Amino acid sequence: MTDAPTHDVAAKRLRSIGQRYTRGRRALVDALDGAENPLTVEQVREVESSLPQSSIYRNLAVLEEAAVVRRITSSDEFARFELAEDLTEHHHHLICSDCGSVVDFTLPGEVESLVDGALISAARRLGFTGDHHRLDLVGLCSNCS
Amino acid sequence: MTDAPTHDVAAKRLRSIGQRYTRGRRALVDALDGAENPLTVEQVREVESSLPQSSIYRNLAVLEEAAVVRRITSSDEFARFELAEDLTEHHHHLICSDCGSVVDFTLPGEVESLVDGALISAARRLGFTGDHHRLDLVGLCSNCS
DNA sequence: GACAATATGAGAATGGTTCCCGTATCCAGA
DNA sequence: TCTGGATACGGGAACCATTCTCATATTGTC
Numbered sequence: 001m002t003d004a005p006t007h008d009v010a011a012k013r014l015r016s017i018g019q020r021y022t023r024g025r026r027a028l029v030d031a032l033d034g035a036e037n038p039l040t041v042e043q044v045r046e047v048e049s050s051l052p053q054s055s056i057y058r059n060l061a062v063l064e065e066a067a068v069v070r071r072i073t074s075s076d077e078f079a080r081f082e083l084a085e086d087l088t089e090h091h092h093h094l095i096c097s098d099c100g101s102v103v104d105f106t107l108p109g110e111v112e113s114l115v116d117g118a119l120i121s122a123a124r125r126l127g128f129t130g131d132h133h134r135l136d137l138v139g140l141c142s143n144c145s
Numbered sequence: 146m147t148d149a150p151t152h153d154v155a156a157k158r159l160r161s162i163g164q165r166y167t168r169g170r171r172a173l174v175d176a177l178d179g180a181e182n183p184l185t186v187e188q189v190r191e192v193e194s195s196l197p198q199s200s201i202y203r204n205l206a207v208l209e210e211a212a213v214v215r216r217i218t219s220s221d222e223f224a225r226f227e228l229a230e231d232l233t234e235h236h237h238h239l240i241c242s243d244c245g246s247v248v249d250f251t252l253p254g255e256v257e258s259l260v261d262g263a264l265i266s267a268a269r270r271l272g273f274t275g276d277h278h279r280l281d282l283v284g285l286c287s288n289c290s
Numbered sequence: 291g292a293c294a295a296t297a298t299g300a301g302a303a304t305g306g307t308t309c310c311c312g313t314a315t316c317c318a319g320a
Numbered sequence: 321t322c323t324g325g326a327t328a329c330g331g332g333a334a335c336c337a338t339t340c341t342c343a344t345a346t347t348g349t350c
Contacts, residue, residue: 020347022297041337052299057338059297073218077307077337094273103271111263118256119282126250127287128239136279137264142272165316167328186306197330202307204328222306222338 006033006087013066024051025059029068029083038072038080038093038102075138076100085132093136098144107135151178151232158211169196170204174213174228183217183225183238183247220283221245230277238281243289252280 010029011021031047032039039047041056048056060081063069068087072080075097085091090112094103115133123130139145155174156166176192177184184192186201193201205226208214213232217225220242230236235257239248260278268275284290 020296022347024298054299054301054339055297058299058340061339079337092267094268094271095279096273097276103273105267105271107263107267111259114256114259115280118252119280122237122250122252123239123282123284126239126248128241128248128282128284129290130239130282130284131242132283134240134279134281134283135260135264137268137273137275138277138279139268139273139275145274165327167316169329199308199330199332200328203309203330206308224306 006083009087010063010066010068013068014062017066019062019066022059024055025063027051028056028059028063032069032081032083033087035082037104038082040078040080042078044081072102074100074102094141095136095138096141096144097138098140101141101143103141105137151228154232155208155211155213158213159207162211164207164211167204169200170208172196173201173204173208177214177226177228178232180227182249183227185223185225187223189226217247219245219247239286240281240283241286241289242283243285246286246288248286250282 006029007021007026010025014021014025027048028044028051031044034047035043041053041060044056044060045051045053060069060071064071064081067084069081070084072082072093074080074093074095076099078100080102082088089106091104091106094105096102115135119130119133151174152166152171155170159166159170172193173189173196176189179192180188186198186205189201189205190196190198205214205216209216209226212229214226215229217227217238219225219238219240221244223245225247227233234251236249236251239250241247260280264275264278
């Protein structure tokens with residue numbers, strides 16, 4: 001189960017784009033919040049078996065638009081979803097290039113700020129408006145190595 | 146046109162996995178090497194209009210398996226391809242979250258080594274065998290902002 | 291409680307990518 | 321240079337994660 005604050009933020013963000021915070025959408029937020037790592041649609045179905053596939057896809061898209069959920073791509077063919085970082089904490093992904101599994105990890109604050117600074121100046125140089133960075137480590141998970 | 150060394154390396158890597166370095170594959174390497182940024186299959190077709198789509202897909206997969214080409218995913222639905230980093234140089238991507246375009250950039254060496262060190266220790270902690278990192282900046286390109 | 295608007299969900303459609311298979315090309319040995 | 325066997329090519333069919341459709345159910349409002 002998810003903290004009330006998370007649900008409150010989700011409800012507010014949905015409302016701000018003219019969407020309701022329905023039972024199915026709450027179930028998705030609970031599923032993602034209860035997971036250690038980003039989930040595929042199939043994994044969401046395993047956790048919340050009552051949700052039909054089409055609703056999962058549609059509502060994940062709505063939640064993504066409301067900035068409640070972030071979609072990430074791995075090395076396999078399945079999209080994965082996690083709660084937005086400001087609802088959890090800033091983190092990164094270990095991506096297995098063999099099986100596509102994704103595991104979260106964090107880096108020391110000094111590293112983060114150095115990276116951010118470097119990215120901001122690179123973006124400025126190229127006329128790009130940076131929103132967030134995405135620092136993943138690609139390799140082999142303990143199962144596949 | 147691509148340096149001989151690049152073609153030599155490509156030929157050797159293909160040979161090492163029992164594949165030939167054919168005309169079509171050479172054309173793909175030329176196309177990717179001549180591009181400023183990673184290319185979609187459609188963009189490859191624009192550059193090398195003689196190559197049929199099915200051959201582009203098949204040969205990019207072969208070149209990827211031979212570690213001559215790397216496949217990257219953006220925010221849109223198209224896969225993009227670039228030469229492996231040891232045939233070009235280590236770099237990162239600015240990814241436009243609106244149109245999906247991808248632009249290369251590089252970071253100062255100190256930042257790279259700090260990041261690498263931090264990633265290595267994080268990977269060790271989680272039983273992961275790191276291969277390479279992937280540091281992208283997601284935002285809006287000058288066209289979309 | 292009734293109405294209008296929005297969300298749901300089962301199945302169809304979409305489209306980037308992969309696969310199939312008959313043909314063309316390449317390489318080794320003679 | 322020929323020949324045989326293996327590999328690559330390429331047009332089109334198949335695949336499958338995802339998106340779309342639309343009739344029904346649910347929601348919020350007066």
